[in-house]
Amino acid sequence: MEGGCVKIASGSVMDAMDGMQDESDAVSLCSLFAGSESFGIDTRKIREVLGKRDLQRVPMAPAYIGGVVPYRGEVLTTVNLRALLGMGEHSAASCVLVLEDDEVAERFGLMVDEVGGVVTVNRRMLEVNPCTLEARGKWLFDGAYKMQTGLMVQLDPAKLRPSRLAETGLFKQGGTGAMDASTDSR
């Protein structure tokens, strides 16, 4: 699972802004971090960044569920990105982002280590997933942007939706593995 973020062609770092030719190609991404890796999510899909929150764990829930958090009169189910990537538990409090899938009008939370800032990238500079990426990575990642600091992997919120994660069945076994890892790390 550590191969989740494959390091490719890190030499050809290029400023995404330089390649910007057309206004319509510009996408603003919110950068976020899990472990040592950085990810980006389209800002239009993010409803709110809640910041550091204590989550209420849900016993017997799949491992990729980080817990529940109150949000505007709703109880928000939160997906733990670290668990999806098979990483151990984060030592400090995690940040929670509120994402919304417009198609099904379902809101859910995403639990990450840290939220960075907004970066603007050129849509056309997106590198596709490498063919060597294993199935779970292929599901989660949407390609990567080459940034000065390294690669920023794009995530698709629609695929992070808890009910879709449950449907794929990809994270069932990995789930228990991740849980074992998290208990080990404690």
Place this chain on the structure above:
Amino acid sequence: MDDLTKEFIAESQEGLDRMERCLTELEVRPDDGELVGEIFRSVHTIKGTTGFLGFDRLEKLAHTGEHLLGSLRDGKLAVTSELISGLLSLLDGLRDILTLIEETGGEGTRADDEDSELIALLTALNGAAPPPVEAAHHEEAEVHAAATPAAGAASAAAMGGGDKTLRIDVDVLNRMMNLVGELVLTRNQMLQSNAEAANFPELARRLDSVTADLRETVMQARMQPVGNLFGKFPRLVRDLARTCGREVRIEFSGQETGLDKSLLEAIKDPLTHAVRNSVDHGIEAPHVRVLAGKSAEGCVKLRAFHQGGSVVIEVADDGAGIGIERVLAKAVERNLVTAEQAAGMSEREALQLIFLPGFSTAAAVTNVSGRGVGMDVVRANVEKVGGSVEVESKMGQGTTLRLRVPLTLAIVPALVVRSGGQSFALPQTALVELVYVPKREAQSAVEKIGAAELYRLRERLLPMVWLDRLLALETQCTDEAHGFYLAVLEAEGCRYGLVVDDLLAPEEIVVKPLSSVLREIGLFSGATVLGNGTLALILDIAATAARAGVKPMEEEVEEVNAAEATAADASDISFMVFEDRAKERTALPLDVVERIESVPLTQIEYAGGRALLQYRGDLLPLSDDGNVLAEMEAGDQTGDETLVTVLICANAGAGGRHRIGMVVRRVLDVSTGRMLEKDAATDGMELALVKEKLTMVHHQFGAGAVTAWKEVA
């Protein structure tokens, strides 16, 4: 389906509901021209609207109906029971087509959808009556019989359709809008102000009151009068009475009582079942009634009213009542209880048997009842929404079934507990009692059969379920300075002790739904935000029992009955022992004590020389035999808050259930004891031996209770 059609369907269904009510009334008052006019209008509206929406089939049927109603309105026809039946079939026909349109978008032209038969019948009624031709009569009966099951389906679908839309009083909506405006203004002010500002507390207070008002208004909008549900019963009772050969009148009261829409839906089926039972099993055939000295016409009364935070709906009939012997014989025959158990049962216990699955006293399986799907389903459905069912019956005088449901599902009283470092909410409705097991007794209190752990609660073995183990929570190795708590829970017939680490406050919690992924776990019915801002999961008591393997129903009941039977044999009774007069031990049978409350002395009020306590919205008379209150008032000079111990007792005496409060010095014990035979030495007092000590049984509960026990023995 376009909006116009949707609106048409909703309106037509309302019109038909109105028509149904009018039709059943018309049968009672055939000369009421207004009723005929009203019925005519509903059908006319449907006919008019279908014309331009292009539903030909519906229009054709409505047209025939309108024609017939026209003759009726003009006085060419007299109201006969055949005519009413024909019009009711018309109603069913119209409803069926409407349902079809709602489901498929079209009115359908399949062969079995043809209503030529019905049209022929209506035309025959128009031309041939009066007097009704014998042939038409037969045909009518046939059509009517065929229409009955369809009617059930149609009205169910109609209710289903009503699910999506809700009519709200414009006033209520305006008030809601005003409150939202107020909320926005308050928010603006709060944003401009800051926490240190002088007016901040006032703003917070206003926010509080606006929120409370808004909540109340929204709740009010969700409230629907129970009358909406009652409306369909006259027809049901009429049809049933004809099928069963009974004469039945239905009466309502309290139709305006409001109930949450979702709850109204939930109790619809149980209530329908109860009314059916009353007509089919309760009310006797006319000649039997006359022989018994009653009027030939039976009466089913539906009554709705508020009582202490819940809504009670009563279905009362003046029929034969439930024959205890028959209930017992049937229960034995169906192997629900053994003959010995049956012999030892009190009337009340025996009545409870009708709630067991597979129980039915109907002599024959009829179209209406006797299929063994019965009161157990009624009870299960009502309990599902946090309600309860009671039954009362007097031989020869009738049966009363009482459904008690909470006002709303969205806010429930719950007890918050902690286990494995997490908070969980247990709905109060399922909570029977709480037991604290101190550390030093923790080892000895848990008894084992194999791996199963049991707790001996008043000589009954209670399966123990450890919440932290069940949920695979990390057991926190605390210093274990205190023991554990056992929450005795009961749901869907399962009774078990849930072991938790700690009890937090009881709270009124607002239930929030969980996402589908978390619902699939199947153990939590929702989540809630607690007063301190943290989340707690609401435990589904029945699902938890199932997960832990706690077996519900019969075995449990039999075990209980067996235990009670042995108790009765030895004439052992559970008593609550307390001290009211100084140095005297007084006891009450444990079943009459509902709760023990600690009340500040200042809350006790006096009226006409009697002490009263406002308790859960009721006025509770206090009985104070030991003059505890007077002594406490005298001693209360210090200004500290003095707490009085009050036993809340249910007094199931004459005139229904009354509660009284009993002021006592202190509660001593709960224990089993034996009544002493009355003789000269007891001097008319009711005495009992509890734990080998002489104890007086409280006079108000002594005599009546003893006779009840003698019956048991």
